[in-house]
Amino acid sequence: MFSTYYQTSEQSYLLNYGNFINIETNKKVLSHFKFLQKKNYKFIKNIIPSFNKLIIQFDPYFKKETNKIINELKNNDHIVSFDNKIHKIEICYDDEYALDKNIIEKILNISFADFINLHLKTEFHVFMIGFMPGLPFLGVSNFKKNIPRLISPRLKIPSGSVGVVNNLTVIYPNECPGGWNIIGKIKKNLFINLNTFFSPGDKVIFKKISKKYFLKK
């Protein structure tokens, strides 16, 4: 299912499943990720899935064994079934939290209310968790234009902030710097006791709530 692979260090391989961000490609990555996770090989130190790549970190003394596994994966095109967990997440798009409302309106040339409707219409797929603990990368929305990153990233994004770039959405579980356009905020804690709330392959639907309700919760 991957087209090429490449050794990026003495202890890691990068498997390439294509150059597109779409759910079909990502499911291939996640299938191999889940396959390897289940096998629980002692000499595999980390497996990192992303949109269309998989990194396998291994103990350099076990390169032969790792090569064998990669050859095995090459012939394994079984797409695993996902639990299809659907999470409904309450989001507040109030001006106080939608820090980049004006940028979004300008780039897409629509009102923020119309943007919200588009955002609420998407059933999001969780591509991966990463960058920081518990941060989900969600997609794919259907905006008419690309939304670039902020020209200069914010030094502090409040925790729970929801950001968009192009047709993707992220949620920052904790305060951190970042360059995504902030459109709202959620209350749900996405990273508790070393567990992430979402898993790759899950589905997410946002539900709009008012500021009054958001503050009450």
Next chain:
Amino acid sequence: MNNITKLKVLREGLMTSFQDFGILSSQHLGITTSGVMDDYLFKIGNIILFNKLNTPSLEFAIIGPKLKIVSGNLNLVITGNVSFNLIINDKNIKGECFRTYFLKKNDIIDIKSTINSNYGYLCVKNGFLSNSINGSYSTIINANIGANKGKKLLFNQTIKANSSIKSKSYKLENLEYFNQNIIKVIKGPQMNYFKIKDIDKFFKKEFTISKNLNRIGVRLINNIIKPFTSYNIDSEGIIKGSVQVPGDGNPIVLGADHPTIGGYPKIVTIIMDDFRKLIQLPAGKKFKFKEISLEEAEETYFKTNKHLKNIKDKFLVVD
């Protein structure tokens, strides 16, 4: 033997934290591997104490901690290029790195600073005690995860270590180590994002270590390299030692606490054995990158491990 030694933190230092080889199998949750920045110094510290290689130690940076033993005994060693004093039995002693010492109640370890380098290690016989995650005693300070409840060492806190009875003292001499000016690398996954003439410049011209250096990454300056295709790639997993190039053209070497996913093109990967050499270079230091083959990189890795295995033969008995 099962007693616990307690140490009071009289000075916390600039960035002191519990570390070991790092946290495995967690990057897919966004939890980075963390772990020691200089695995060589960490391993030597544990070898000279006859510890298991992965015994948790204290890593310090630039300005170290000052610790007072409030109960119990301790065999310890400090590895690195470090200026420190010990107060043993009320006597002030100038400390020697790579030499083991035995300390008792009321004795003090005062780690003043690293010299011409950034990181040093305080290893103790049988290790420090703290909370672990996934079996690791590493600390990810910026994420608040790991040993010491995810925090760097705090002023006035009490930390714990396993007590040990006085063992033979050893030392190691003539370790050739600091101030490398050639850092070896292999091709990175997006080297083809750069023009041949820029790749040439990347290797021929010196870089300078900027002041922007910490456990997350090291910014390199004075040799701007810009990718010609795009400043962004589809975000993918990233690893320690990878050299990514953001839009302004000043490369970033990813450190132990790097984010787990990144969207900048990566021009090279520093070989595992040279990562520790790069992160020890102080701000302002100049160096060049040199490309080697993957096979050479692998050989170097095995060779260094072999060298560490045989290092016991070089121990000198002090008393």
